[in-house]
Every structure is written in structure tokens, then in C-alpha cells.
Amino acid sequence: MLPPAHPALLARPSVLRRSDPGDAFAVIARRYGEPTGYCVLGGNVAAVSSWTGLSFADQYQAVTAGAGVFPCGGMYYLSLTGPHAADVLNLLSPRRFDRLEVGQATFAIFTTPEGTVDTEGVVLRVGPDAFQVSIGGETNPPTWLYDALERHPGTVAQEADLSSFNIKGPRRMEAMARLLSETHAARLATLGTFRGMPVRTRWGADAWVVRTVIGVELWASAEVTHEAWQAMTAEPAVFTPCGWDLLATYRLECPDFAFYLCPLDIHRGTYLFDAGLGHVVSPERTGEYVGRQALSDPARWGGRLWIGGLRAADPDAGRRRIGEPLPALPTGGPAGYVTSAGHSPRAGRELCFAHLDVAVRPGDTVGFADGTTWQVVPLPIQPPAP
CATH class of the missing domain: 3.30.1360.120 (Probable tRNA modification gtpase trme; domain 1)
Known part of the structure; x- marks a missing residue:
């Protein structure tokens, strides 16, 4: 959770x-x-x-x-x-x-x-x-x-x-x-x-x-x-x-x-594999380091969240606040939190990074209290230019 x-x-x-x-x-x-x-x-x-x-x-x-x-x-x-x-x-x-x-x-x-x-x-x-x-x-x-x-x-x-x-x-x-x-x-x-x-x-x-x-x-x-x-x-x-x-x-x-x-998008609450940072774990590591035991057991320590993107459905949707929660899931907990937000001239609308509950998946639509709807997308939000 x-x-x-x-x-x-x-x-x-x-x-x-x-x-x-x-x-x-x-x-x-x-x-x-x-x-x-x-x-x-x-x-x-x-x-x-x-x-x-x-x-x-x-x-x-x-x-x-x-x-x-x-x-x-x-x-x-x-x-x-x-x-x-x-x-x-x-x-x-x-x-x-x-x-x-x-x-x-x-x-x-x-x-x-x-x-x-x-x-x-x-x-x-x-x-x-x-x-x-x-x-x-x-x-x-x-x-x-x-x-x-x-x-x-x-x-x-x-x-x-x-x-x-x-x-x-x-x-x-x-x-x-x-x-x-x-x-x-x-x-x-x-x-x-x-x-x-x-x-x-x-x-x-x-x-x-x-x-x-x-x-x-x-x-x-x-x-x-x-x-x-x-x-x-x-x-x-x-x-x-x-x-x-x-x-x-x-x-x-x-x-x-x-x-x-x-500490906006990644911090002490983000497990490396949940945040998509598994590539920084050197596979050949044999010695001791801080976090080694936890990183060797993702099934136990991970799986609480993932980091995804939010793309405003309406080009006129306003800026989101850092830390702003998404509405609660049926289980009672929040669907996620905004961690970064800004306007994208390339997309022509507001974008966000967000910590998302594992029940929220790419392609889902989520809403905020102001009634705006946002599409959940994988990262990076903007694909490379052709």
C-alpha cells in the first residue's frame, strides 16, 4: 500500500x-x-x-x-x-x-x-x-x-x-x-x-x-x-x-x-526495482553493501508501487501539485501521488510523474478532485522523435 x-x-x-x-x-x-x-x-x-x-x-x-x-x-x-x-x-x-x-x-x-x-x-x-x-x-x-x-x-x-x-x-x-x-x-x-x-x-x-x-x-x-x-x-x-x-x-x-x-520521484519510500532502477544493481556484485539483503529479495521488499506517467486528456487541464493524491481505490487507499508536474509544449498539455498503486496500469484513466481525467502511460512519457 x-x-x-x-x-x-x-x-x-x-x-x-x-x-x-x-x-x-x-x-x-x-x-x-x-x-x-x-x-x-x-x-x-x-x-x-x-x-x-x-x-x-x-x-x-x-x-x-x-x-x-x-x-x-x-x-x-x-x-x-x-x-x-x-x-x-x-x-x-x-x-x-x-x-x-x-x-x-x-x-x-x-x-x-x-x-x-x-x-x-x-x-x-x-x-x-x-x-x-x-x-x-x-x-x-x-x-x-x-x-x-x-x-x-x-x-x-x-x-x-x-x-x-x-x-x-x-x-x-x-x-x-x-x-x-x-x-x-x-x-x-x-x-x-x-x-x-x-x-x-x-x-x-x-x-x-x-x-x-x-x-x-x-x-x-x-x-x-x-x-x-x-x-x-x-x-x-x-x-x-x-x-x-x-x-x-x-x-x-x-x-x-x-x-x-x-527526493521527489525517488526517495526512501521507493524500492529500486519498483522504480525501474534495477539496472543500477551490478549483477556481479559479491561483496557487502547497504541494502544488499533487501535487493536480493524483491518478492518480499518490493511490489508496493510503480512509477508511471500521467497525460492530461484535456489540453486546458491545469497544473497538478507535487504530492497531490489521486482518488482512492475501492480498497480505500489512494491510487497514487503526483511526484513531478509541468507543461509540455511538445505534447500540448500537462504531464506528470506519479507513484501509482500496482492496481493502476498503463492505459487506465484516472481522475482528480477537480474533475479532470488523465491517462496512465509508461515511462518515458514522450517517445523518441522519429
Whole structure:
């Protein structure tokens, strides 16, 4: 049975934490006006909704035809060094980090003893005994990090002096190249997916560029990312800052994979196999890690929910709220909860991600209290363009 409320919304923080090491919010505001609002995840001010001088249409055009830049200052950056740094990471996740080559990155899910999502991020191996990890959402280190460090006392883990931004859109590599020295800009085209390389910016600073499936990121000190934002806002024809509202649309429309966000779509209430994240469990794992026992027995620990899409039947249907429940099933429990919501220009209507009871299946029609009806669809909601 689904929980009585969206777990990410149960706790209301008394204090908010804002982290923007590269001062991206202020640099963007000087060029595009004040933020229209902020997104808060847990106690973390994670992002700006948008800016008064940047329309949604301009941002959407950037990620579909140009280069849209998402600030990632509201993240947690973790550095691990030492001969057993990979072993520490291996204890926290069903992934195998010891197999990463220097310069290789991977998406990581850090797990709980129940086989659910503790937090998620990107792990980059920057040296034989050194890793950098970027963690979003509520920006906390993996909960069981210090237990893992006790097992390997020679490993040093500390918050890293890093900030980053992510460029999305078909011209993202061209845009990133404009920030790099000529030598490193020329090498950028050879950078493979989930690979990183140390670079020199065009103003002579050191950084790392990391390429993922749908984006390219610059990881650097706050001073370097501050310089990068000044350079990007000075070239509005090339770089368009994008906010949280646009990110919701981008995630819902993403045709490549189910673009979840922690702690909205995945969190401590989502078992990995229920969320379609079985691919992050390395089949050759033989050692111990947090959640191993639970993930080896899906019949016992899973089967409570699945994550699907909702597509508004009426193009004029309004925006759904995060955590909004679907009407109750005949058994008495809710049919599901909205976890992400946004407007899709491509679909011409509102879309949602939702945690759904296993009794709700693709092709079903569900309704909300306002009388609107929505079709249940598998993820990704939008198929790849032909």
C-alpha cells in the first residue's frame, strides 16, 4: 500500500539552507532580472524557478534547439581520497565504483538497508585513489558514509570546494567549447558519454568537464564557475540560463530515459526495482553493501508501487501539485501521488510523474478532485522523435 502522504513532503524544515558557491543566482539576475521564485527540497533552496526577464519559451527554445544552462550551485560535493576510497563507495551502493577508470563517471544510487533510495548523484574518478561526487536533492552526503569510513579508516571524505553547471540542448558541446582554451576545446569533441577530463578555461583556470547522456557539466571551484557565469551571461545568443520550471518540463519530455529527481520521484519510500532502477544493481556484485539483503529479495521488499506517467486528456487541464493524491481505490487507499508536474509544449498539455498503486496500469484513466481525467502511460512519457 502507498504511504499516506508523499514522503518528501512530510517534514517541513524550520530553517532553509541556500548554497550558491559560484553566485550564479546573482550573476544571472543582473542580466535577466530577479528570480520569479525558488524551489525548496527538504531544507535546501535547490534552484530558481525562473527570472523576470527570461520567458519559458526562450528557455524551451534553448534546450530544444540551442544550449540551455542550468545552475547547479545548490548541490553537495563530496571528495573521497585514499587507497580504499572505491571500497567506501562500494559499501554505499549496488554499483561497482572500483571498476571506474580515471576520467570515467557514472550515475549512482546510494541505498538504504531496505533497498530504497537514500540519495543519488554522479561519481567521477579523478585519480587512482580519488573520487568526486555531486549530490542533488536535499544535498546531504550518503547517510551511511561514516559507517563505511569506519571500515576503511585510511579514507578521507570531506565536502569538496566545487560548484558546477549543466548545459543541455543540441548545441551544448559547442557552447561548452566557448568556455575552454583552444587546446581543450579541440579535445572536447572526443569526450565520450560519462567521461570527464581536466581542462583549462579560456581565462586560464583549472576545471573538469563531465559529459553525461543528455548534458555536459563544468565542475570547478566557486571562483571559476563565477567567471564562467559572467562569460555566459555576456553571450546571450549562445547561452540561455534555465530554471526549475523549465527543468520539470525537460524531465517530463525526456525520451531517453525516465528522468527522475531525488527526493521527489525517488526517495526512501521507493524500492529500486519498483522504480525501474534495477539496472543500477551490478549483477556481479559479491561483496557487502547497504541494502544488499533487501535487493536480493524483491518478492518480499518490493511490489508496493510503480512509477508511471500521467497525460492530461484535456489540453486546458491545469497544473497538478507535487504530492497531490489521486482518488482512492475501492480498497480505500489512494491510487497514487503526483511526484513531478509541468507543461509540455511538445505534447500540448500537462504531464506528470506519479507513484501509482500496482492496481493502476498503463492505459487506465484516472481522475482528480477537480474533475479532470488523465491517462496512465509508461515511462518515458514522450517517445523518441522519429
